[in-house]
Amino acid sequence: MTATRRWTQRGLLLAAAVYSLFPIYFITVQSLKTPEEDVFGSPFYVAAPTFENYTDLFDTDDEPSARGYVVVPRVPFMVWLLNSAIVLGASLLVTLAAAVPAAYALGRLRPPGWRWWRRGLFATYVVPHTILFIPLYQVVLALGLDDSHLALVLIYATMALPFAIWILSAYYRHLPREIEESALVEGASPATAFARIILPMSRNVLVAAGLFTVGTVGNDFMLASIFLLDRHKQTVAAGLGVMDVSLEELVAVAGVNLAAIPIALLCAVFARGYVRGLTAAMLEGA
Amino acid sequence: MAPALILVVGVLAYPIGWEVWLSFTDFSSAGGGDRRFVGFANYRTLLADALFWRACLITVVYFVVTTAAKLALGTGLALLLQRPSRARALVFLAVFLPWAYPGGVTVVAWYWMLNPPITTAYSAFFGGVKHAVDVVLGGGAYAFLSVALFNVWRGGSFTAIFLLAGLNAIPTELFEYARLETQTAAQRLRAVTLPLLRPYMALAVFLSFTTAFADLANVWMLTGGRVIFPLIGTYAYWLGIGAGRFAEAAAWSLSLVPLLAAALFVLFRWFDPAEEARA
Numbered sequence: 255m256t257a258t259r260r261w262t263q264r265g266l267l268l269a270a271a272v273y274s275l276f277p278i279y280f281i282t283v284q285s286l287k288t289p290e291e292d293v294f295g296s297p298f299y300v301a302a303p304t305f306e307n308y309t310d311l312f313d314t315d316d317e318p319s320a321r322g323y324v325v326v327p328r329v330p331f332m333v334w335l336l337n338s339a340i341v342l343g344a345s346l347l348v349t350l351a352a353a354v355p356a357a358y359a360l361g362r363l364r365p366p367g368w369r370w371w372r373r374g375l376f377a378t379y380v381v382p383h384t385i386l387f388i389p390l391y392q393v394v395l396a397l398g399l400d401d402s403h404l405a406l407v408l409i410y411a412t413m414a415l416p417f418a419i420w421i422l423s424a425y426y427r428h429l430p431r432e433i434e435e436s437a438l439v440e441g442a443s444p445a446t447a448f449a450r451i452i453l454p455m456s457r458n459v460l461v462a463a464g465l466f467t468v469g470t471v472g473n474d475f476m477l478a479s480i481f482l483l484d485r486h487k488q489t490v491a492a493g494l495g496v497m498d499v500s501l502e503e504l505v506a507v508a509g510v511n512l513a514a515i516p517i518a519l520l521c522a523v524f525a526r527g528y529v530r531g532l533t534a535a536m537l538e539g540a
Numbered sequence: 541m542a543p544a545l546i547l548v549v550g551v552l553a554y555p556i557g558w559e560v561w562l563s564f565t566d567f568s569s570a571g572g573g574d575r576r577f578v579g580f581a582n583y584r585t586l587l588a589d590a591l592f593w594r595a596c597l598i599t600v601v602y603f604v605v606t607t608a609a610k611l612a613l614g615t616g617l618a619l620l621l622q623r624p625s626r627a628r629a630l631v632f633l634a635v636f637l638p639w640a641y642p643g644g645v646t647v648v649a650w651y652w653m654l655n656p657p658i659t660t661a662y663s664a665f666f667g668g669v670k671h672a673v674d675v676v677l678g679g680g681a682y683a684f685l686s687v688a689l690f691n692v693w694r695g696g697s698f699t700a701i702f703l704l705a706g707l708n709a710i711p712t713e714l715f716e717y718a719r720l721e722t723q724t725a726a727q728r729l730r731a732v733t734l735p736l737l738r739p740y741m742a743l744a745v746f747l748s749f750t751t752a753f754a755d756l757a758n759v760w761m762l763t764g765g766r767v768i769f770p771l772i773g774t775y776a777y778w779l780g781i782g783a784g785r786f787a788e789a790a791a792w793s794l795s796l797v798p799l800l801a802a803a804l805f806v807l808f809r810w811f812d813p814a815e816e817a818r819a
Contacts, residue, residue, distance in 0.1 A: 266620055267627050271634040274697060278641055281649035373808060379747070380800050386793075387777075388786055389555030389562070417747065465640075469698075472642035514642045521640030522633055525701075532705030536740065 285508040308508045331490075331509060338489040338513060341403050341478075342471050345410040349467045350460060352411065353418035358448065360419065361426030372423060379416035387480050394481060401484045409477055414470045418463035421535035425459045426452070428537065461524050462531030472517050563790035582791035591775075592795070599772045600799075602688065607745055609692045614699025614744065615737065619729075621700070622707050632704075638697035647690060654686040699744045706740030707733075742810035772796055 286303040359365065360372045390409065391400075399405035429452070437447035453460075482488045490513040521528075563582055586592050621632050638646065654666060673682040718732040772792060780789030 263620070263623065263625060264627070267625065267631045270617055270620060271627075271631045273693075274634045274638050277646055277649040277653060277693065278637060280653055281646070284652055377804055380804065386555045386559060388780055388789070389558035392558060393555055469639055472640075518637060518641050521636065525633060525636045525640070528636075529701060529705045529708065532702065533708040536706055536709035 281511060285511050308512060333486055334488055334490045335513060337403065337482075337487060341406050341410070341489050342468065342517075344403065344407040345414070345471050346464055346467050348407055348411040349414045349418055350464060353415055353422055353463060354453070354460075356415075357419045357422030358426055358452075361423035362429075372420070376416045376420045378412070387477070391480070401482060401487055403482075403487065405481050406478060406489075409481070410467070410471045410474070413474075414463075414467035417466050421532065422456065422459055422463060424535045425456055429455070456534075458527045458531035459535050460531070461527035462529075462535065465521060465524055465528045468517060468520065472514075559790045560794060562787055563794050565787050582788055583795075585788070586791050586795060592792070595772050595775050596795075598684075602684070606688050606691045606695065607748055609688075610696045610699045610748060611741055611744065613692065613696040614703050615734075615741075617696070617700035618703035618707055619733070621704050635697055635700050638694050639701065646694060650686065650690045650693070654682075654689075695748050699748070702744050702747070703737060703740055706737055709740075710736050739810060742807050746804075746807045 280298075283298065283300050285308070286300045286305070288302065288304050288306065356375070360368050360375075365371070394400055394405045397405070399408075433451060433455070434444075434447045437451050438444065442450065478489050490509065564580070617635055621628060621635065654670075670682040673685065714732065714736065718728050722728045722731060772795060776789045776792035779785045779792060
């Protein structure tokens with residue numbers, strides 16, 4: 255490789271990184287500003303960083319307080335964080351628990367018409383849930399799940415399921431049958447063979463399906479703010495979504511950013527597994 | 541398979557059925573909750589509405605523009621990340637972040653960048669940019685661009701990682717043969733890499749569907765909740781939640797079905813060919 259080409263590649267890599275990271279950097283800079291600097295400072299860096307906006311989130315007092323002329327809304331932020339974690343964790347569990355048997359059935363056992371079942375399930379991915387909110391609300395009411403985390407968990411799970419089933423079943427379909435057969439010969443029951451051999455083998459694909467779920471759940475705040483109205487049951491997204499003037503408050507910016515950090519870390523840790531899992535599922539064609 | 545089916549039927553099929561039935565009634569909050577069967581009246585109103593056709597056009601343009609941009613960007617980034625280099629691991633993480641970082645946060649970031657709150661030091665500057673764009677390209681153009689930009693930024697990241705996985709799944713021998721058989725990198729890209737990537741690209745397009753047709757949240761936030769340019773999805777939401785005209789909203793939403801079905805048909809042929817053909 256010539257020197258020019260090497261430098262071109264470095265330049266492109268740098269450009270890709272800057273392009274990807276700039277909005278995140280930008281919003282972090284804003285969240286560290288004092289109200290004064292927000293008005294008079296530079297948008298690109300922060301001269302006197304303060305964690306005020308972040309610490310404000312954790313004041314347990316429920317009453318709004320005034321700082322200067324600015325009314326700072328008080329929010330039960332710890333509660334929201336906890337709720338978000340519950341909803342995210344439960345959505346993950348439900349998605350994977352429903353996706354694995356379905357994918358195994360479609361990819362391995364191949365019931366009659368499995369191809370159409372698989373396509374049909376995958377096609378549900380394009381159904382925009384945000385448009386279905388009125389009938390969805392009816393279902394939620396009928397099940398007595400209004401203001402319950404479970405409603406959100408079930409809806410999120412159906413949003414991520416099609417993709418999870420698709421990649422898992424693609425993977426199971428192309429796994430050599432000898433793997434299970436040798437386990438059966440060794441005296442394992444089909445269930446044990448599945449749990450001890452097939453599941454661990456598909457670890458990366460499970461990571462991919464899981465991360466996709468995390469990304470899907472993390473992206474939503476519309477559904478969350480429709481289905482959770484009780485302040486103490488809301489997730490971070492729902493809570494900040496219904497806060498008045500939420501978008502223009504530094505506190506809100508700090509809040510969402512803070513909630514994002516664990517998710518971003520989680521994704522960073524599993525990023526390699528995600529690509530490996532996708533690759534594993536794609537190896538024999540999509 | 542049962543649990544997945546129950547979930548899908550309960551949370552999707554039933555609401556969809558309900559929505560279809562709703563679209564044949566005159567249910568709205570103004571009517572006091574009475575529902576009367578009105579047949580195809582809602583659809584007739586819809587088809588006669590100039591706004592509907594404008595929304596259709598905008599939706600299709602939005603989908604085509606963002607998808608093309610996402611594919612181009614995604615392919616470029618994936619090819620870049622596939623080449624060995626020292627910084628690759630770091631840049632890979634950076635490219636992954638726009639998708640991994642919750643959309644609710646990054647949409648706020650874009651909102652602050654493109655439509656900054658009035659208090660900030662740079663709001664005057666962006667107000668000027670917005671005005672200039674709107675004058676040159678017509679009202680609402682800036683809002684359209686900012687929504688499209690956000691969609692491309694976040695979706696492009698997903699596409700890039702997805703296509704990178706696709707590139708990894710292609711046997712390296714194929715690229716080695718290609719190196720022997722072709723003369724220029726451009727030729728190789730056109731004759732070998734892109735055709736091999738096609739099924740994955742189709743899959744990526746499929747996955748960016750929902751965001752294009754019902755990217756409510758982002759459109760909502762980046763335009764401050766106003767219907768500046770109607771996408772079918774956002775307008776339906778506005779009709780339903782904003783105006784309480786539930787039946788009309790249902791008809792609007794369901795008008796997407798033929799479009800979606802046609803696109804699904806094409807995409808399935810590309811990325812899920814019949815077994816016989818592949819073997």
